[in-house]
Amino acid sequence: MKLMSEAFIDGGALPQHFTCDGEDMSPPLHWSNAPKAVKSFVLFVDDLDAPDGVFHHWACYDIPAYHTALVEGAGRPEGFEDFRHGVNDFDELGYVGPCPPEDDGLHRYRFRLLALDCAELAIRTHPSCEEVETEASKHVLAQAQITGLYRRRLDEGSSPG
Incomplete structure (x- = not known):
């Protein structure tokens, strides 16, 4: 299975548009070569270099098997009712x-897509990203990932404090 984005390349810089310094939109993603037995997908976005360990930015789950992409902005809970979001x-x-x-x-920032052998995760409404990951890990058929890089800088003229 392969995960890709039109917005950035694996190991490349994430455009500011997709960060807190921009419009904070989720980037467009698409995938190919999923296993034939897939019944749903789950997507995780994690900061691997956060000061206190891995920081979870998004879990999107119960993505129907017929999907091969998430459009820009799919990370907004409103308007995308055919899958669910974690906290x-x-x-x-x-x-x-x-x-x-x-x-x-x-x-x-690791974008990780899992192909699952179940159509829906047996999980409570509005689970944490960690709860989604724990349940999804029981059903993985395949996975793919891409990594984007981002760095913030102090504005010129400001001082740390």
């Missing part, structure tokens, strides 16, 4: 983009 580490439902501490260096 991220910002304590919000849906996608919140990269927003590392200013001058904390380059952070890696």
Whole structure:
């Protein structure tokens, strides 16, 4: 299985548009070569370099098997009723983009897609990203990932504090 985006290449910079410094929209993603037995997909977006360990930005689950893409902005819970969203580490439902501490260096954001052998996860309404990951891990047929990079810088003329 392969995961791709028109907005950035694997290992390349995430455009500011998809971060807290821009419009905070989820980037467009598409995938191919899913296993024939797939019944649904789940997508995770995590900051692998957060100061306190992995930070969960989005979990999107119960994505029907006929999907091969998520459009830009699909991370907004309203308007996309054919799949569900978990509660991220910002304590919000849906996608919140990269927003590392200013001058904390380059952070890696992993977009990870799992193909599952079940149509729906047996999970409560509005689960945390970690709960989605725990349940999804029981049903994985295949996975794919891409990583985007983002760094925030202090505005010129401002001082840290």
